[in-house]
Amino acid sequence: MIEPGSSWVFPRAEFPSLLAGLERAGYRVVGPTVRDGAIVYGTIRSVGDLPEGWTDRQEAGTYRLAKRDDGALFGYNVGPHSWKKYLFPPREQLFTLRRDGSASFEVTPPPDDEPPLAFLGIRACEIAAMRIQDRVFVGGGTPDAGYARRARSRLVVAVQCGQAGGTCFCVSMGTGPAVRAGYDLSLTELIEPGRHDFLVQVGTPEGAGVLADVPMRPATPADLSAGEARVARAAQSMGRTMDTTGVHEVLLRNLESPVWEDVGRRCLACTNCTLACPTCFCHSTEEVPDLSAERVERWRRWDSCFNLSFSELHNGSVRATVPARYRQWLTHKLATWFDQFGSSGCVGCGRCVTWCPVGIDLTAEVRAIRAADARAVPPEGGPAP
Ligand code: SF4
Ligand code: SF4
Structure with missing residues (x-):
């Protein structure tokens, strides 16, 4: 039974089944893709849109793409885009005012015809950032209508980091790299000699729903340990630290x-x-x-x-x-x-x-x-x- 709290494993070859499940559930899938020499977020229609076999090298003022030889789909660190561009778009119409023939105006909100979004590949620090923006835009007395609508319908398909970038310091800020909350599904890419699988942890009934047709088996303690070891490696390889005491x-x-x-x-x-x-x-x-x-x-x-x-x-x-x-x-x-x-x-x-x-x-x-x-x-x- 696929239910919140359960963990499963499916092979890399079945990744298209996950994308199909998201599409069948009515989501527009957005996630990482290679464009203009960087890994940015865009529409994902097939596995071919993902940055398979790509990683990045980052330092202060420097970003370069590099090839990796293990065919990882999510073997990169966060790039120049963040998910805020979907929830809080760079330019957005708030409303239209029309004079109605007298001294008053008719107020029309913009059309609400966007499909719900599935955020594929969101990292632990990015979930933390999204929760911070949720507080800003919908946590007060006057929620932002557009942000609230998009946030309500989003599906979060997280990916736990298997490596850290040269400028990462989420461990210092207590926001990663392990994905602990705020997800519908959490994936960990398990790549070892002779193996390329995804460990998937189910966070919500909505997440469980999109897995219905993905051929999977229950995760074993060895799978869970392999996932934890990957995240621990990422935690130990942070490129930066910050002392936040006081x-x-x-x-x-x-x-x-x-x-x-x-x-x-x-x-x-x-x-x-x-x-x-x-x-x-x-x-x-x-x-x-x-x-x-x-x-x-x-x-x-x-x-x-x-x-x-x-x-x-x-x-x-x-x-x-x-x-x-x-x-x-x-x-x-x-x-x-x-x-x-x-x-x-x-x-x-x-x-x-x-x-x-x-x-x-x-x-x-x-x-x-x-x-x-x-x-x-x-x-x-x-x-x-
Ligand atoms: S990125 Fe920020 S800190 Fe750097 S030069 Fe521009 S404004 Fe200044
Ligand atoms: S390191 Fe902190 S301040 Fe800099 S972009 Fe990330 S969240 Fe913003």
Whole structure:
């Protein structure tokens, strides 16, 4: 009986049966695919769309695809896209206003004709990021209608990481690499000499439903151990670490640190880090009228706290300098996000490090602030500097 909590194994050759099950259940499957020299998220129609035999090499400011010789379907680390592009699209119409002949307006929401989405290949840190955005968009008193609709109907087919990238630090942030919650199905790709299988753990009845026609056998203790060993290897190979002890206090008592000036001199304020980040949610809205002035559309589009105009008030920008904008971003991510939403705003995915054109690394900046803080704050009972 396929039910939540059960674990199964199916061979790599049966992966098309899983895709067929998702399609039969009415989902549009989105997942990893190779495009423009990177592994990005797009529509998956067949196994041929997946990045079979590809991996990536990542460092601060560097991303390269590389071949691997084991034919893995999910043997890569997270790329420049995050799943937020589906739940919180880069540009979205919020509503249309039409003058109804009098002084009032008719408000029409955009059409709701998208099929539900199945997110195939979502990693543990990405589930954590999605839950953070869920809190932002639907956790308050006024839920965002479009986000809520898409979130309600999504199916999460997670994949546990078998390796870590050069800029990953999910272990430090407590968000991965093991997938523990928030999934409908969780896959672990088991590749050993003479074997290429998928271990599948069922999280919900919806997940169980799409497995009905996949030829599988119950997982054995040896299968489960093999899955745990893969995830443990990923945990041990993180490219980065971040000491999060007391980071909220350390950052907020160092708002005047010279480190902000130093990083601000290197930062281009290009906004890449915020666009790649799976939790950043800053956006702007704009009205687009037609020429008759009878009809106007309101659109929302991604924006960034690195843009000068983002904090524009009546007399200019609140954060006029790049150091002030970097400080706003980092202190929000790692400190004031706790005050606002009760969690860190960083899940340790490493995207902002990899995709920063000048290789600014938030783990290094936090270390620099800690070092400056240690010089300024003597240990209790110790001599003043
Ligand atoms: S701040 Fe950087 S490492 Fe943290 S979640 Fe955002 S992109 Fe990932
Ligand atoms: S930290 Fe890097 S990615 Fe972010 S705005 Fe500055 S230069 Fe761009």
